[in-house]
Amino acid sequence: MNMVRVLERTGADVRYDAKQTCCGQPAFNTGYHDESRDMALHFLDIFDGDGSDYIVAPSGSCVTMVKVFYGSLLELPEEYREKAERVRSRVHEFTSFLVDVLGKNSVGAEFHGRVTVHDSCHALRELRIREQPRLLLRNVKGLELVEMDAADVCCGFGGTFAVKHASVSTAMTEEKVESILRSGADVVTGVDSSCLMNISGMLKRRGSAVRCMHIADILGGSGS
Amino acid sequence: MTSRTPIIPQNLKLLVEERIHDDGLRGNIRRATHTSLGKRAAVVEDFPRWEEMRTTAHDIKKHVMDNLAHYLELFERQATEAGAQVHFARDAKEASSIVCGLAREHGERVIVKSKSMATEEIHLNPALQQSGLRVLETDLGEYIVQLAEEPPSHITAPALHKSRGEIGRLFSEQLGIPYTDDPEELTAIARRVLREEFLQADVGISGVNFGLAESGTICIVENEGNARLSTTLPKVHIAVMGIEKLLPDAESLGLFLNMLGRSATGQRITCYTSLITGPKRSTEPDGPEQLHIVLLDNGRSTMHADPKLREALYCIRCGACMNICPVYQKVGGHGYGSVYSGPIGSVVTPVFMGEQAAHDLPFASSLCGACADICPVRIDIHHHLLDWRHRMVEGQDGPLLERIAMRLFTFTALSALRFDLAGRLARLFAPFLKHSAGGMRLPVWSETREFPNLPEKSFKQLWKEDRERS
Amino acid sequence: MNARDDMMKKLSLGSRMSADQRIADLQHLHDRLRDLSGGDLAELIPLFRERLLANGAEVAECRDGSEIAEALESILGDDDRIVLADDARFADHDIARKLSEKRETRRVCLSDDGNLAPENGGWKQHYAGMDAGITFAVGGVAESGAVIVHASPGESRSMSLLPMHHIALVSAEHLHATLLDAAPLIASLSQRNGSSAVTLIGGPSKTADIEKVLVTGMHGPKRFTVLIVHQLPAGQQDSSTPLSHHTEG
Numbered sequence: 001m002n003m004v005r006v007l008e009r010t011g012a013d014v015r016y017d018a019k020q021t022c023c024g025q026p027a028f029n030t031g032y033h034d035e036s037r038d039m040a041l042h043f044l045d046i047f048d049g050d051g052s053d054y055i056v057a058p059s060g061s062c063v064t065m066v067k068v069f070y071g072s073l074l075e076l077p078e079e080y081r082e083k084a085e086r087v088r089s090r091v092h093e094f095t096s097f098l099v100d101v102l103g104k105n106s107v108g109a110e111f112h113g114r115v116t117v118h119d120s121c122h123a124l125r126e127l128r129i130r131e132q133p134r135l136l137l138r139n140v141k142g143l144e145l146v147e148m149d150a151a152d153v154c155c156g157f158g159g160t161f162a163v164k165h166a167s168v169s170t171a172m173t174e175e176k177v178e179s180i181l182r183s184g185a186d187v188v189t190g191v192d193s194s195c196l197m198n199i200s201g202m203l204k205r206r207g208s209a210v211r212c213m214h215i216a217d218i219l220g221g222s223g224s
Numbered sequence: 225m226t227s228r229t230p231i232i233p234q235n236l237k238l239l240v241e242e243r244i245h246d247d248g249l250r251g252n253i254r255r256a257t258h259t260s261l262g263k264r265a266a267v268v269e270d271f272p273r274w275e276e277m278r279t280t281a282h283d284i285k286k287h288v289m290d291n292l293a294h295y296l297e298l299f300e301r302q303a304t305e306a307g308a309q310v311h312f313a314r315d316a317k318e319a320s321s322i323v324c325g326l327a328r329e330h331g332e333r334v335i336v337k338s339k340s341m342a343t344e345e346i347h348l349n350p351a352l353q354q355s356g357l358r359v360l361e362t363d364l365g366e367y368i369v370q371l372a373e374e375p376p377s378h379i380t381a382p383a384l385h386k387s388r389g390e391i392g393r394l395f396s397e398q399l400g401i402p403y404t405d406d407p408e409e410l411t412a413i414a415r416r417v418l419r420e421e422f423l424q425a426d427v428g429i430s431g432v433n434f435g436l437a438e439s440g441t442i443c444i445v446e447n448e449g450n451a452r453l454s455t456t457l458p459k460v461h462i463a464v465m466g467i468e469k470l471l472p473d474a475e476s477l478g479l480f481l482n483m484l485g486r487s488a489t490g491q492r493i494t495c496y497t498s499l500i501t502g503p504k505r506s507t508e509p510d511g512p513e514q515l516h517i518v519l520l521d522n523g524r525s526t527m528h529a530d531p532k533l534r535e536a537l538y539c540i541r542c543g544a545c546m547n548i549c550p551v552y553q554k555v556g557g558h559g560y561g562s563v564y565s566g567p568i569g570s571v572v573t574p575v576f577m578g579e580q581a582a583h584d585l586p587f588a589s590s591l592c593g594a595c596a597d598i599c600p601v602r603i604d605i606h607h608h609l610l611d612w613r614h615r616m617v618e619g620q621d622g623p624l625l626e627r628i629a630m631r632l633f634t635f636t637a638l639s640a641l642r643f644d645l646a647g648r649l650a651r652l653f654a655p656f657l658k659h660s661a662g663g664m665r666l667p668v669w670s671e672t673r674e675f676p677n678l679p680e681k682s683f684k685q686l687w688k689e690d691r692e693r694s
Numbered sequence: 695m696n697a698r699d700d701m702m703k704k705l706s707l708g709s710r711m712s713a714d715q716r717i718a719d720l721q722h723l724h725d726r727l728r729d730l731s732g733g734d735l736a737e738l739i740p741l742f743r744e745r746l747l748a749n750g751a752e753v754a755e756c757r758d759g760s761e762i763a764e765a766l767e768s769i770l771g772d773d774d775r776i777v778l779a780d781d782a783r784f785a786d787h788d789i790a791r792k793l794s795e796k797r798e799t800r801r802v803c804l805s806d807d808g809n810l811a812p813e814n815g816g817w818k819q820h821y822a823g824m825d826a827g828i829t830f831a832v833g834g835v836a837e838s839g840a841v842i843v844h845a846s847p848g849e850s851r852s853m854s855l856l857p858m859h860h861i862a863l864v865s866a867e868h869l870h871a872t873l874l875d876a877a878p879l880i881a882s883l884s885q886r887n888g889s890s891a892v893t894l895i896g897g898p899s900k901t902a903d904i905e906k907v908l909v910t911g912m913h914g915p916k917r918f919t920v921l922i923v924h925q926l927p928a929g930q931q932d933s934s935t936p937l938s939h940h941t942e943g
């Protein structure tokens with residue numbers, strides 16, 4: 001709900017269509033294009049022509065699926081190509097929407113703590129989102145932004161990779177967690193919940209006090 | 225560390241497990257890859273327009289691939305006119321039998337080889353040995369792995385997985401010399417041993433980094449000088465060249481040389497770049513009397529015919545994608561079980577070894593995309609891995625449980641009602657999966673990480689409540 | 695069908711550009727290459743020197759031919775055994791004679807007809823026993839920090855490879871800013887009636903195969919020195935003029 005609050009604070013009229021489910025990325029990433037395509041068509045049916053100007057999601061990964069993979073790596077039937085094109089141009093990742101579309105660099109938030117950013121791979125490399133979250137965080141009252149080393153290195157999640165190659169995934173997450181601990185931050189944030197869930201899973205297992213928070217929860221907050 | 229599991233892609237999980245907990249190995253790989261990356265970053269700064277250079281390099285390779293038949297014929301004609309003998313090999317077996325035939329004819333004493341991935345790909349060394357020939361790898365890294373009876377673990381640094389201590393013990397055992405782990409001394413020993421062999425060798429075998437179509441020239445890039453020795457001292461030089469190595473001309477080569485050294489080892493230019501056009505001229509003082517160029521297909525024409533896979537032929541084998549890959553950094557080249565390891569290896573291996581053998585490779589990646597970002601010729605490596613996952617699943621139907629799970633999830637997600645219901649059920653049953661530390665307990669995942677508790681309410685419920693309030 | 699025709703047939707199915715299209719496309723790529731190469735590299739010699747040093751080479755400079763002998767003396771050790779390129783320029787200013795006064799000096803070629811007989815294994819040892827090989831480079835590439843040498847009747851491949859020290863003389867006038875600028879030279883040398891081996895040399899032979907520790911002199915020269923001669927007459931390519939002064943070890 002914090003994303004909704006932030007968006008409404010900027011004066012946006014936020015709508016939510018309860019018929020929506022999933023963009024189809026999990027199946028797509030695992031190679032199941034038929035299943036993924038079914039979900040993609042469902043997604044496009046719901047969002048195309050729904051009367052809204054923009055589609056905003058608090059996930060670089062889901063946005064990548066729609067913006068980058070629909071119609072290119074995931075083939076769509078002829079009659080859905082235009083639909084996909086229209087939806088693609090309207091869909092935005094949350095921080096990119098605030099900064100690149102609305103031109104905001106501050107959302108009037110307050111948060112007390114040392115925060116470090118983990119760059120999620122899809123957001124960083126498919127959508128080129130790197131500065132947007134940092135810009136917004138720098139303008140949060142009371143927030144100290146610290147950089148970890150290797151912020152742009154994958155956390156090791158990778159969807160089914162984390163289960164299929166759990167030991168490699170774990171080794172990658174260990175390095176990420178060590179970078180975070182070295183940074184001295186109390187909070188690690190990012191634009192994708194899945195990475196944060198993965199990182200948080202190991203931080204908790206290690207009994208660390210460092211918390212993982214989605215950036216919407218920081219920008220939507222008014223305290224620590 | 226010598227593995228007991230045969231290094232083939234079918235053993236992927238075992239190979240990974242044998243390596244992932246080996247802290248020494250991980251340390252070796254980490255040190256090596258990070259050194260290369262650091263040097264690379266420093267010299268890439270020479271070119272403020274590096275990103276445009278990548279695009280241009282990509283487009284030159286595209287141009288060559290779109291006209292491959294033309295450039296291959298031109299190369300063949302020009303090389304032949306310069307006095308080289310050009311051979312065509314459809315597959316690994318043909319290539320290796322051509323080389324073995326030539327080597328048997330000329331190689332009585334010893335065959336010296338400079339580093340070449342193409343000859344690894346066609347498994348040339350075992351074939352030469354079966355022909356009763358003595359073949360010696362002369363690149364220091366290759367020499368080390370040959371002594372250790374291992375395959376190379378990295379395109380440009382074959383022994384990167386080994387520490388100086390391991391190499392010192394290996395030299396001591398294999399060469400019967402007192403133990404030393406000083407790289408300077410070890411290198412001097414290798415120089416001495418190998419120089420004697422060079423002076424005796426009848427046949428030199430090399431790979432090729434670039435082939436220039438306009439002049440039939442082969443270009444070999446190296447630092448040690450062993451490729452120059454292999455292509456200068458023996459009376460016969462055999463070069464094995466993948467047909468994708470072609471460039472139109474010397475102008476294009478300039479760009480690729482600028483990018484290859486920087487991407488591979490962080491060098492502005494490697495110590496030696498040899499441009500060889502035909503055998504020694506009659507008026508030249510030295511050089512081989514015969515130059516044979518073996519043009520290797522081995523699946524490349526299949527990749528060429530596939531509009532999606534064609535891009536994988538742009539690869540110039542710099543190894544930057546391995547250095548940057550967080551998975552490669554953890555398991556090393558042997559962890560992949562294939563000749564070409566790392567991200568690009570997982571893209572080309574299914575063609576070279578078959579989809580069955582390489583089935584797991586495209587899945588051994590978190591798809592982070594760092595490989596595509598660093599690739600000097602802009603191959604969308606991680607997207608190719610996604611494409612392979614799809615092909616693998618389509619071709620072999622994927623693991624049964626996974627398929628059922630995907631179907632079930634799709635069925636659920638196609639209706640908001642079912643999706644909601646599934647969410648409610650998950651929240652209802654989640655408490656029974658609780659782990660003592662507070663999170664949910666899931667198989668595999670929970671061995672190293674907590675799984676968060678599901679939120680008590682879905683976004684949909686929160687949204688509804690919020691709108692009802694306002 | 696033989697392997698060649700089989701491969702060509704498969705490849706031609708996926709190569710559909712017409713000759714005109716192909717030429718236009720390549721022309722366009724060349725334009726882009728030239729655009730990318732355009733940089734302000736006015737001061738070539740300092741850049742050349744800096745990049746050579748960064749590559750692990752040693753650099754010396756002298757004004758003209760009259761200073762070459764002296765410059766080489768300062769680079770060489772007194773009892774270095776040397777092999778000289780068979781180049782008339784070494785006869786100028788008595789360079790060859792001056793150098794050979796102190797030390798054992800060989801020329802490239804063993805036999806009187808200017809050729810080495812490859813079946814005679816002796817020629818390999820002929821170079822291998824030498825401490826330094828001295829050659830004339832046909833050009834230098836400043837941005838890369840490399841010189842261009844080529845096999846010719848007066849210059850063997852081995853003399854820049856087998857001795858522990860390679861010294862390359864290069865004329866400041868033959869410096870190219872970038873590899874692209876040097877491409878026409880490389881292309882003309884690499885023609886079928888040109889040289890069988892054109893080599894860009896950017897530093898001493900080296901390896902980092904053991905724990906990324908840099909060690910020089912892996913297989914080739916441990917030292918690589920570039921002597922930049924500010925005014926040097928052009929060489930006589932394909933000249934096989936025998937040196938007037940040489941001794942056979």
